[in-house]
Amino acid sequence: MNFDDTPQEAVFRAEARAWIVANAPKQYEDELRASSLGRIALKNADILDVAKAWQKKKADAGWACLHWPKDYGGRGASPIERVIWQQEEGPFGKLSGLFIIGHGMCGPTMMAYASEEHKRQYLPPLASGEKVWCQLFSEPAGGSDVAGLRTRAEKRGDEWVINGQKIWTSGAHYSDYGILLTRTDPTVPKHKGLTMFFLDMKSPGVEVRPIKQASGHSDFNEVYFTDVVIPDSQRLGAVNDGWNVALTTLMNERMSIGAGVATGVPELFAFCSNLMLDDRPAIEDRNVRSKLAHWAVRASGLKYTSLRAISALSKGERPGPENSIGKLVAAPMIQDVAAYALDLQGAAGVLSGPEAELAGKFQAMLLRAPGTRVEGGTDEIMRNIIAERVLGLPGDVRVDKDVPFNQVPTKGRA
Amino acid sequence: MNFDFSDDQKQLRDQARKFLAEKCPPKAVRVVLDGNEPYDRALWKGFAEMGFLGVAIPEEYGGAGAGHLELCVIAEEVGRALAPVPFSSTVYLAAEALMLAGSDAQKQAWLPKIASGEAIGTLALFEGTGNPSPKAIKLEAVNGVLNGVKKPVADGAIADLIIVAARTASTGRDSDISLFLVDVKAGGIEAKALTNLDPTRGQAELTFTNCKAEPLGAAGEGWSIITEVLDRAAVLTAFEQVGGSDRALEMGRDYALDRIAFGRPIGSFQAVKHILADMYVSATLARSNCYYGAWALSTNAPELPEAAASARISATQAYQHCAKNNIQVHGGMGFTWEFDCHMYYRRANALALGLGSLSYWEDQLIDRMRKRNAA
Numbered sequence: 001m002n003f004d005d006t007p008q009e010a011v012f013r014a015e016a017r018a019w020i021v022a023n024a025p026k027q028y029e030d031e032l033r034a035s036s037l038g039r040i041a042l043k044n045a046d047i048l049d050v051a052k053a054w055q056k057k058k059a060d061a062g063w064a065c066l067h068w069p070k071d072y073g074g075r076g077a078s079p080i081e082r083v084i085w086q087q088e089e090g091p092f093g094k095l096s097g098l099f100i101i102g103h104g105m106c107g108p109t110m111m112a113y114a115s116e117e118h119k120r121q122y123l124p125p126l127a128s129g130e131k132v133w134c135q136l137f138s139e140p141a142g143g144s145d146v147a148g149l150r151t152r153a154e155k156r157g158d159e160w161v162i163n164g165q166k167i168w169t170s171g172a173h174y175s176d177y178g179i180l181l182t183r184t185d186p187t188v189p190k191h192k193g194l195t196m197f198f199l200d201m202k203s204p205g206v207e208v209r210p211i212k213q214a215s216g217h218s219d220f221n222e223v224y225f226t227d228v229v230i231p232d233s234q235r236l237g238a239v240n241d242g243w244n245v246a247l248t249t250l251m252n253e254r255m256s257i258g259a260g261v262a263t264g265v266p267e268l269f270a271f272c273s274n275l276m277l278d279d280r281p282a283i284e285d286r287n288v289r290s291k292l293a294h295w296a297v298r299a300s301g302l303k304y305t306s307l308r309a310i311s312a313l314s315k316g317e318r319p320g321p322e323n324s325i326g327k328l329v330a331a332p333m334i335q336d337v338a339a340y341a342l343d344l345q346g347a348a349g350v351l352s353g354p355e356a357e358l359a360g361k362f363q364a365m366l367l368r369a370p371g372t373r374v375e376g377g378t379d380e381i382m383r384n385i386i387a388e389r390v391l392g393l394p395g396d397v398r399v400d401k402d403v404p405f406n407q408v409p410t411k412g413r414a
Numbered sequence: 415m416n417f418d419f420s421d422d423q424k425q426l427r428d429q430a431r432k433f434l435a436e437k438c439p440p441k442a443v444r445v446v447l448d449g450n451e452p453y454d455r456a457l458w459k460g461f462a463e464m465g466f467l468g469v470a471i472p473e474e475y476g477g478a479g480a481g482h483l484e485l486c487v488i489a490e491e492v493g494r495a496l497a498p499v500p501f502s503s504t505v506y507l508a509a510e511a512l513m514l515a516g517s518d519a520q521k522q523a524w525l526p527k528i529a530s531g532e533a534i535g536t537l538a539l540f541e542g543t544g545n546p547s548p549k550a551i552k553l554e555a556v557n558g559v560l561n562g563v564k565k566p567v568a569d570g571a572i573a574d575l576i577i578v579a580a581r582t583a584s585t586g587r588d589s590d591i592s593l594f595l596v597d598v599k600a601g602g603i604e605a606k607a608l609t610n611l612d613p614t615r616g617q618a619e620l621t622f623t624n625c626k627a628e629p630l631g632a633a634g635e636g637w638s639i640i641t642e643v644l645d646r647a648a649v650l651t652a653f654e655q656v657g658g659s660d661r662a663l664e665m666g667r668d669y670a671l672d673r674i675a676f677g678r679p680i681g682s683f684q685a686v687k688h689i690l691a692d693m694y695v696s697a698t699l700a701r702s703n704c705y706y707g708a709w710a711l712s713t714n715a716p717e718l719p720e721a722a723a724s725a726r727i728s729a730t731q732a733y734q735h736c737a738k739n740n741i742q743v744h745g746g747m748g749f750t751w752e753f754d755c756h757m758y759y760r761r762a763n764a765l766a767l768g769l770g771s772l773s774y775w776e777d778q779l780i781d782r783m784r785k786r787n788a789a
Contacts, residue, residue, distance in 0.1 A: 001483055001709045002416050009415060080415050269783065283780065286773075293776035296783065297728040301699025304417065304706045311417040325695055380684070386694050387687035391667050394682035 005084070012081050016063070016088045023057055024092045025050060032091035034358075037262050037334055037365050037372065040094055048174055051095040055129025065103055065127040072111065072119055073127030079313040101170055102126050102133030106179050108252035110198065113236035113245055122177065122198075134175035134201070136166040136223060137246065141410070144381045146181075147190045147243060148400075148408070151225060153182035153197070160197065160235070162205075162228040168375065172208045172221040175201050179249065180230075181242050186406040193405055194242030199230050215367035251319075261306070261330045264337035264365060265299040268292065271341055271358065282344055295337055302329055321389035327372075328382035335369035338362045417705060419487060427487040433464055434495035440754045446498035446614045447757065452572050452607070453616065458499045458531055466492075467505060468529025471513070476526030482646075482712040486653045486704070493654030493765075494661045496757055498614035500534045500569035502654065502768070506647035507568075508535025511577045511593065514646075515631030515639045520595060524575055535575040538564035538620055539640065545774035546644060548591045548637045553622060555580035555594055558629065560602070560622040568768055570618030571607040574598050578627060579636055591636035594627035602626060612764035614757070644769055645722035649707035652722075652729035655765055656704050659697040659729070662736040662758045666690055666743040673745075680743075689743060693736045700725070700732035720786060723779035730766045730775070737762035 005013055028050060031042055041047055058064045059073060066082045068074020077085070086093055096103070107126050110119060125131040139149045151164025162182060172178065178201050185193030201208070205228035210218035237245040272283040272292060282288045302325070309323055341362035342349030348356070352363035373379050387393045400408045419427070437460050445451055461467050470485040471477025478484075485505070492501050509528050512521055512535075527533035541564055544550050553562025560580055570576070576596045583590040596603065602625025610617040631639050667690055670681030680686050707725030710718040737759040741748035748755040766772060 001419060001705060001712065003706075003709055003715075005415060083415070269787070273784065273787070283784065286777075289780040290773060290776045293723075293727055293779045294731075296779060297703060297724045297731075298699055300706070300724050301703045301728055304702035305698055307415070307417040308702055308705065311415070314416075315418075322698070325698055328691075329695060329699065380688070383688045383691035384684070386691040387681075391663075391687075391690055391694060393667065393670060393687050393690065394679055396684065397678075397682070 009080060009084060012077075013084045013088060016085050019061060019063065020088055020090075020092065023061070024089075025054055029091055032094050034361070035091075035094060036267055036361055037264065037368050040097060047095075048098060051098045052129045054092060054095050055099060059124075059128030064129070065107065068107065068111075068123070068127060072107075073124035079310045083307070083310055098171065098174075099126075099129055099132065101135050102131075102175075105135055105249045105252050106133040106177070106198075109179055109196075109236060109245065109249045112248050113196070114198070115233070118234075126177075131176040132171060132174055134169050134172045134178045135249065136169055136172070136178045136180040137249075138166060138168040140165065140167050144378055146246070147194065149181060149183060149194070151180075151182045152186075153184050153195055153230070155184075155232075155239075158232050160230045160232060162197075162199075162225040162230060164225050166223040166225075167211070167220075169208075169221045169223050170219055170375075172201065172223050173210050173218075177201060178223075179236065181246055183405065184242070185240055187404050188240070189402055190400060190405045190408065191243040193240055194246070195239050196236040196242040196245040197230050198234050198236060199228070203228050203230070205229070213368075213371060215364065215371075217368075261302055261326050262334065263295070263299040263302065263330050264334040264341075265292075265295050267358075267361065267365075268295065268337050268341055271362070272344070275344060275357070277344065288344070291340060295333060298329055298333060302326060321385050324377070324382045324385045327376060328379055328386070331369065331373040332379060334365060334372060338366035338369055342366065417709075419483065423483055423487050426484055427491060430464070430466065430488050430491040431494070433460065434491050434497060438495045438497050440496075440757065443496045443498050443614055443757060449613060453500055453569070454498045457497060461497075461499060461501065462529070462531025467501075467531055468525075470505075471509060471525050471529050475521050476529040478529075482650075483708055485650060486708045486711070489650045489653035490657035493657030493761075496614060496658070496761055500536070500572060500615070502615075502647070502651060503536035503569040503573070504528055504534050506650040507537040507643060508573075508575055508577055510646045511537060511630065511639065511643045512595075514642055515593065515635070516595075520628070520630065524595075527574075533574040534569060534572050535577070536567055536569050536573040537640075537643065538567045538570065538576050538578045540564065540566060546640065546770045548588050549586075551579050551581050551591055553578065553580050555582050555592060555627065558594070558627055560594060560596070560625040560627050563619065563621050565619035566608055566610065566617040567620050569616050570620045571605045571616055576603070576620070577630060578622070579640055580627075582633060582636075588637040589634035591640070592633045593630040593636040593639055595630040596622075596625060596627045600626055610764065612760040614761065615764060641719075645719055646711060647769055648722040648726035648775070649704065649711045649718075651765060651769060652700070652704045652707060652725040655729035655733040655762070656697065656701050658758055658761055658765070659693070659700060659732045659736040662733070662740040662755075662762075663690065663693045663697055665755065665758075666693060666736075666740040669744050669747075686743060689739050693739050696728075696732040696735045700728040703728040720779065720782040723775050723782055726769070726775045727772060727779060730772055733758075733762040734766055 062075055065074040066077035066085055070076050126133055137146055142148045153160045153162050180197045180199055182195055183193055184195040205226040207224040209222045211220045212218050272288055275282040277285055345357055352360040388395050437457055465478050466488050468477030469480045470482050473479040512524055541552055578594045578596055580594055581590055582592040602623055604621040606619045608617045608619055670686050671679055673680050703725045707721040710721035741755045744755055747753050
């Protein structure tokens with residue numbers, strides 16, 4: 001049990017720190033530091049431009065996608081070096097949020113299933129942020145039941161023709177490429193008739209429509225496919241083996257663990273230290289202290305749980321389903337923390353513009369949080385994963401498991 | 415950076431688990447629970463023989479000198495097995511206080527006896543309702559003579575060595591408090607065993623009447639020593655709590671797999687699965703906070719006070735959560751005397767109070783976080 005750097009880790013840290021100090025876009029540091037869930041945007045610059053420029057700079061100097069192999073634009077760094085980098089990158093790390101799906105999920109899936117030629121062609125510009133990727137899995141009828149998707153891919157010679165619709169696609173509006181899960185055989189049970197591809201988002205027949213969310217922002221999209229053509233060489237994995245490919249993608253989502261999951265706790269702590277309540281700082285109030293302590297230990301518990309996972313990773317263990325705990329704890333916590341921060345403000349908590357406390361940061365958090373509890377698997381799905389795959393409890397009853405997909409009922413009430 | 419116990423430490427944990435599975439099955443715990451014995455004497459002897467009591471005590475004082483990480487892994491197993499022995503009062507409180515503040519002569523006199531299982535120790539701090547605070551201490555020490563009443567004192571009725579927090583001044587400052595070491599054999603103490611929530615760990619009222627005591631640590635330093643002892647004990651107790659949480663979770667999981675209702679194992683119902691998943695979450699968060707606390711304790715890091723409070727709060731919540739939901743998963747059976755669930759429920763709720771309640775530690779945590787943020 002040791003929290004101190006080894007000599008090699010200390011050298012890596014010093015090198016990373018020196019490079020970040022010399023190269024980070026410091027003009028945005030304060031704004032990035034103040035930003036939190038729901039409002040990572042810059043006042044005087046396009047966040048995407050700033051993020052791409054920072055990512056490119058990192059890539060040129062060998063600091064991009066640290067854990068990826070060097071051949072594909074990474075650094076071949078150890079999991080602990082990744083943590084050290086995250087610690088040193090601090091608020092500038094928030095800029096990587098725009099690439100998280102590409103780097104955390106699409107890239108590793110390409111690495112596992114694309115041809116060597118494609119890997120060398122597509123991965124380095126993904127690592128350097130020059131090309132942005134999205135993941136086209138969810139559908140309107142699917143939700144948590146991802147394998148229930150209906151977007152069709154039909155073979156025509158050496159090509160596939162895609163028709164259908166995806167939804168909740170993060171970043172599709174600024175993505176260059178995507179990985180796409182389709183149905184290639186509706187006559188077999190749902191998990192058995194899926195196939196994965198990657199495609200150019202500028203292909204004819206792809207239409208991206210941003211969705212306005214409850215928060216008023218548009219981070220997600222609907223994506224429509226009308227006779228979109230994908231060459232067979234862009235298939236990832238075998239025909240009808242798409243579910244296994246998708247599982248690799250989802251498994252890699254857990255690999256993107258880090259020590260920096262957002263909880264809202266540091267923000268609430270700082271807020272309570274400054275807010276005056278009955279003529280004294282709110283943090284001196286007994287009830288406030290109790291709430292703060294309750295959330296603080298959950299946040300620190302999460303942080304050290306990540307570090308335990310990383311220790312296991314560095315010993316060669318695979319990240320397991322137990323890492324689902326991060327989102328399950330953090331997402332509802334952010335929602336509660338934000339609501340509490342508003343509660344402390346009394347009637348003024350309703351204000352959300354520039355005149356609000358911290359310019360409406362907690363209000364923005366409150367409106368974004370419901371999405372965080374749903375995206376990438378709902379709280380309920382996360383609990384099922386823990387119950388079934390960590391604790392070994394029986395799986396849910398799945399009445400459509402052995403039924404050909406085209407015979408699965410589509411409406412609850414006829 | 416490595417956030418895990420070493421292979422040797424894990425081996426020690428396995429060894430302790432095996433030993434306790436054999437020597438401390440639930441029926442052994444029940445002998446004490448049913449009031450037939452104040453503690454399990456044979457098990458206590460076994461603890462001494464296995465070297466559990468002196469694991470963190472330096473070799474020059476008769477211990478193994480292994481360290482606190484080793485003590486943490488044993489504490490976890492003690493909690494998991496509900497060991498009905500005065501382990502926490504003797505090892506986390508008395509021995510830690512001696513190691514922190516004792517003179518060489520005091521250490522020579524008592525630590526070997528603790529390590530060998532010959533002496534049971536405790537800390538007499540509380541005087542009725544309320545959390546740890548210098549103001550709450552009324553028991554007076556005048557020229558090394560103690561007069562007053564302490565309650566509850568963990569394992570107070572069976573202790574040979576009692577470390578007493580006493581008032582030596584009334585200035586309203588922390589320096590009003592000094593610590594004293596009392597050898598029970600010297601007399602002047604009347605002990606009364608008190609009925610309590612968890613009879614597998616005894617509680618007593620101790621009345622000190624002209625009781626002769628020797629100072630432990632410098633005069634006026636008592637409160638800072640107590641704070642440090644409580645922090646150290648908080649980490650160690652948190653490991654007991656995590657051990658108990660894990661066991662309660664396992665019991666609930668096993669029952670949910672075995673018990674059939676409506677034609678299915680009840681563990682296949684989402685409502686039950688989600689209860690168990692939430693138990694896993696709280697136990698895991700607590701364990702991770704405990705590991706950080708263990709590191710801080712074993713290296714005497716400046717982070718110890720904050721890490722100890724986090725471990726304490728998190729483990730208290732986790733054990734209470736797991737113990738009560740283990741009963742819920744067991745349904746009516748869980749509520750019977752015959753099933754073991756209530757033994758964990760009792761222990762969880764008793765451990766939640768012994769070093770000061772949750773609200774006390776919440777207060778401590780926030781003060782410590784503020785101090786760090788201000789620094």
